[in-house]
Amino acid sequence: MSNAKHNVIPDATLNCFAAVPRGAEELAAAELVALGISDIKPGKGGVAFRTDRAGLYRANLWLRTASRVLVQLALFPCSSPTELYAGVYAIAWQELITPDMTLAVDCSLRDSTLTHSGFVALKTKDAIVDRIREACGQRPNVDTTVPDVRVNVHLHKNACTISLDSSGDSLDRRGYRLERNEAPLRETLAAAVVALTGWDGSIPLADPMCGSGTIPVEAALMAAHIPPGLHRRFGFERWLDFDSELWGRICAEAVEGIRRVPLGLITGYDLDGKALLLARRNTVKAGLEGQIHFFHAALQEFHPEGDKGVVIINPPYGKRLGEEDDLRELYCQIGDIMKKRCRGWTGYVLTGNLELAKYIGLKASRRIVLFNGAIECRLLKYELY
Numbered sequence: 001m002s003n004a005k006h007n008v009i010p011d012a013t014l015n016c017f018a019a020v021p022r023g024a025e026e027l028a029a030a031e032l033v034a035l036g037i038s039d040i041k042p043g044k045g046g047v048a049f050r051t052d053r054a055g056l057y058r059a060n061l062w063l064r065t066a067s068r069v070l071v072q073l074a075l076f077p078c079s080s081p082t083e084l085y086a087g088v089y090a091i092a093w094q095e096l097i098t099p100d101m102t103l104a105v106d107c108s109l110r111d112s113t114l115t116h117s118g119f120v121a122l123k124t125k126d127a128i129v130d131r132i133r134e135a136c137g138q139r140p141n142v143d144t145t146v147p148d149v150r151v152n153v154h155l156h157k158n159a160c161t162i163s164l165d166s167s168g169d170s171l172d173r174r175g176y177r178l179e180r181n182e183a184p185l186r187e188t189l190a191a192a193v194v195a196l197t198g199w200d201g202s203i204p205l206a207d208p209m210c211g212s213g214t215i216p217v218e219a220a221l222m223a224a225h226i227p228p229g230l231h232r233r234f235g236f237e238r239w240l241d242f243d244s245e246l247w248g249r250i251c252a253e254a255v256e257g258i259r260r261v262p263l264g265l266i267t268g269y270d271l272d273g274k275a276l277l278l279a280r281r282n283t284v285k286a287g288l289e290g291q292i293h294f295f296h297a298a299l300q301e302f303h304p305e306g307d308k309g310v311v312i313i314n315p316p317y318g319k320r321l322g323e324e325d326d327l328r329e330l331y332c333q334i335g336d337i338m339k340k341r342c343r344g345w346t347g348y349v350l351t352g353n354l355e356l357a358k359y360i361g362l363k364a365s366r367r368i369v370l371f372n373g374a375i376e377c378r379l380l381k382y383e384l385y
């Protein structure tokens with residue numbers, strides 16, 4: 001039973017959109033199918049899907065590769081400020097936001113007559129607060145950092161979609177990362193990389209340049225059946241129609257399914273002791289204490305045991321001038337070590353530098369384009385016979 005008082009979003013079917021880093025759309029679609037959601041349309045940069053409130057909560061809790069889940073409120077043609085204002089004002093905002101709540105508006109636009117995202121966000125906010133003032137006599141305040149309700153306005157080819165952001169903070173903020181080391185991978189990308197390798201937890205997985213441990217931690221979360229969102233809060237928890245009983249049930253079900261990761265299954269190595277300290281702390285915070293083995297060692301000492309497994313390497317890219325010279329040698333060694341010491345394993349290298357990748361000197365059997373924020377990367381696969 002829903003404890004909803006305000007129910008402007010009907011319980012039956014929600015039109016949702018999971019925003020996904022480019023290259024991971026099919027993975028997110030597969031994740032949604034695994035959650036029992038069948039009405040799915042993968043597109044560029046995300047997956048549209050239809051579900052109910054329980055599906056929305058589950059998607060936020062479980063999606064490993066999506067960065068946020070939006071719930072659509074309205075879709076209307078919009079090529080002028082007047083159309084924008086009228087379209088936003090038409091929504092019954094007073095049923096979603098009370099004057100004592102705070103809001104923020106995010107905007108993205110592409111190929112539209114209105115081209116200034118700051119202006120579009122401001123105009124949207126004006127229409128929302130005007131509608132609430134009209135209905136309640138008072139208006140809510142804006143809080144751009146921790147708002148109660150985050151509204152998303154998206155303009156594409158003069159079609160305007162107004163959505164509520166059910167995730168709040170981006171979903172790559174799992175809550176286990178305490179500090180950021182120099183070049184951490186986004187958690188969503190690390191999860192996408194592990195999923196793309198097809199690793200299912202039945203063979204070892206090693207990351208010889210693990211830094212703060214994002215790849216081993218994401219792999220361990222999968223192997224342990226821990227939902228990536230278990231240790232964080234979500235935007236929908238502040239909504240007026242938040243169904244705490246339903247949410248409690250969904251979380252309890254998830255916790256029941258958690259299991260321990262067998263010792264020795266997942267290993268991480270790095271020569272930077274400070275990064276490893278972060279990796280160990282992140283592991284504990286993620287609820288995986290003692291379930292990932294970390295070693296303070298250079299790649300040159302890496303010698304995995306066992307006749308099969310998956311080795312994933314995310315070497316430095318060398319963004320600063322002069323660094324590339326030093327890194328050429330490292331990329332040569334990566335190729336050498338994979339070839340000589342990882343026989344029977346499958347190797348993956350994730351890099352944002354294709355020039356350096358050539359120095360690996362092995363023929364990649366697959367090359368997958370992925371984005372780490374704005375950096376275009378390749379995940380290269382090597383069969384190591």
Ligand SMILES: C[S@@+](CC[C@H](N)C(=O)[O-])C[C@H]1O[C@@H](n2cnc3c(N)ncnc32)[C@H](O)[C@@H]1O
Nearest residue numbers: 184185209210211212214271272298299314316
């Ligand atoms: C791009 S970062 C990896 C980031 C990591 N995936 C994360 O999420 O934090 C590259 C890592 O390689 C490590 N590294 C560089 N040279 C190394 C070497 N010769 N042996 C082992 N680790 C090395 C660095 O210390 C750094 O942590």
